[in-house]
Amino acid sequence: MDCIGAAIIGCGAIFPLHAKAIAELEGVKLVAVVDTVLAKAEEAGATYGCAALTDYQAILDRPDIQVVHVCAPHNLHAEIAIACLKAGKHVLTEKPMAENLEAAYRMVETAEQSRGQLGITFQNRYNDSSVRIKETIDSGVLGKLLCMKGIVTWYRDDAYYRNSPWRGKWTSEGGGVLINQTIHTLDLLQWFGGPISSVKGSVTTDVLDQVIEVEDTAHACIDFANGARGLFYGTNAYLVNSPVELELVFEKGTLIQRRDSLYLWQDGIETLLTEPSLNPGGEKSYWGMSHGRLIADFYAHVRENKPFWLNGAEGIKALELIFDIYRSASSRQNPAPDAITMWR
Numbered sequence: 431m432d433c434i435g436a437a438i439i440g441c442g443a444i445f446p447l448h449a450k451a452i453a454e455l456e457g458v459k460l461v462a463v464v465d466t467v468l469a470k471a472e473e474a475g476a477t478y479g480c481a482a483l484t485d486y487q488a489i490l491d492r493p494d495i496q497v498v499h500v501c502a503p504h505n506l507h508a509e510i511a512i513a514c515l516k517a518g519k520h521v522l523t524e525k526p527m528a529e530n531l532e533a534a535y536r537m538v539e540t541a542e543q544s545r546g547q548l549g550i551t552f553q554n555r556y557n558d559s560s561v562r563i564k565e566t567i568d569s570g571v572l573g574k575l576l577c578m579k580g581i582v583t584w585y586r587d588d589a590y591y592r593n594s595p596w597r598g599k600w601t602s603e604g605g606g607v608l609i610n611q612t613i614h615t616l617d618l619l620q621w622f623g624g625p626i627s628s629v630k631g632s633v634t635t636d637v638l639d640q641v642i643e644v645e646d647t648a649h650a651c652i653d654f655a656n657g658a659r660g661l662f663y664g665t666n667a668y669l670v671n672s673p674v675e676l677e678l679v680f681e682k683g684t685l686i687q688r689r690d691s692l693y694l695w696q697d698g699i700e701t702l703l704t705e706p707s708l709n710p711g712g713e714k715s716y717w718g719m720s721h722g723r724l725i726a727d728f729y730a731h732v733r734e735n736k737p738f739w740l741n742g743a744e745g746i747k748a749l750e751l752i753f754d755i756y757r758s759a760s761s762r763q764n765p766a767p768d769a770i771t772m773w774r
């Protein structure tokens with residue numbers, strides 16, 4: 431494969447990160463951008479010097495496009511990814527894979543039968559701190575992992591939801607803070623902890639109940655098959671976007687991610703292990719700044735015809751965890767009369 435041709439579908443908030451990452455890759459050319467809003471497609475096309483289209487179907491039979499980036503609303507990920515995979519394209523979709531599990535399983539199945547690869551954008555797995563944590567767990571140097579906590583306190587106001595009306599609705603976003611914002615942290619917790627044995631959670635809409643149908647706040651207690659426990663809290667109801675906090679307690683020390691730096695606490699001494707990545711431009715630090723790394727890795731796998739590791743089967747795990755939290759929340763938020771009596 432000489433030059434790889436790319437297309438991006440959806441020219442909204444996340445679009446520039448994908449377009450810039452492609453522009454920085456040798457041997458990859460952005461051939462077309464697609465947005466149903468013509469003005470957005472034209473602006474993006476003019477900025478990156480490529481064709482501007484309004485219907486993604488128009489790229490399916492184009493032989494000059496081998497890779498498609500899906501940056502559209504959640505409920506379109508499966509439809510677009512499946513159409514592109516069936517047309518033999520490689521697909522890199524933004525998180526979450528889909529707005530529900532049934533659609534995500536169809537994506538995995540289609541990818542298995544396609545010559546194209548399916549990759550999921552969990553860019554935080556490429557952060558220096560995440561890589562260091564995973565290496566520490568796998569090496570066993572700190573002994574057994576005992577427990578973890580992940581805390582995400584971000585801010586999304588009315589305007590965020592009103593500007594993109596697909597957000598905030600069960601049918602199009604598929605959920606709220608869990609499926610859109612904290613999915614990265616939940617993905618890291620499940621990546622670090624391994625197979626999950628049980629999940630209990632709760633969801634609530636604390637602040638934006640007049641604006642959105644979905645939850646703005648959630649918590650979960652996640653038990654892993656290896657005996658470790660993960661506690662999670664996430665909200666969009668804070669008034670700033672704080673850096674994600676992570677703590678992993680091992681038998682012989684504790685890893686702490688604070689303000690995007692990773693520290694080791696051991697024998698009463700704290701040591702800095704990794705510093706925050708530099709912002710390469712445009713990336714919001716609280717999103718994680720590793721889109722460029724993930725996208726470069728995806729293209730390297732495509733070019734070398736090797737299976738990309740962060741594929742559908744891997745990316746669906748965070749979605750399964752999220753739907754376990756929703757299921758748990760819905761069963762616990764309709765408590766039996768006996769339980770209500772007990773709480774009083």
Ligand SMILES: NC(=O)c1ccc[n+]([C@@H]2O[C@H](COP(=O)([O-])OP(=O)(O)OC[C@H]3O[C@@H](n4cnc5c(N)ncnc54)[C@H](O)[C@@H]3O)[C@@H](O)[C@H]2O)c1
Pocket residue numbers: 439440441442443444445464465466467470484486500501502503504506524525526551553594610717718
């Ligand atoms: N990985 C991350 O950290 C991260 C951060 C932000 C957003 N995202 C994800 O990126 C995706 C897009 O989010 P966003 O914030 O850019 O949303 P957005 O609303 O800003 O942009 C979505 C764009 O898709 C366009 N669109 C809608 N239907 C379309 C169709 N049928 N064909 C082509 N374009 C269509 C809209 O007109 C809009 O321009 C979501 O999946 C979101 O969760 C990921």
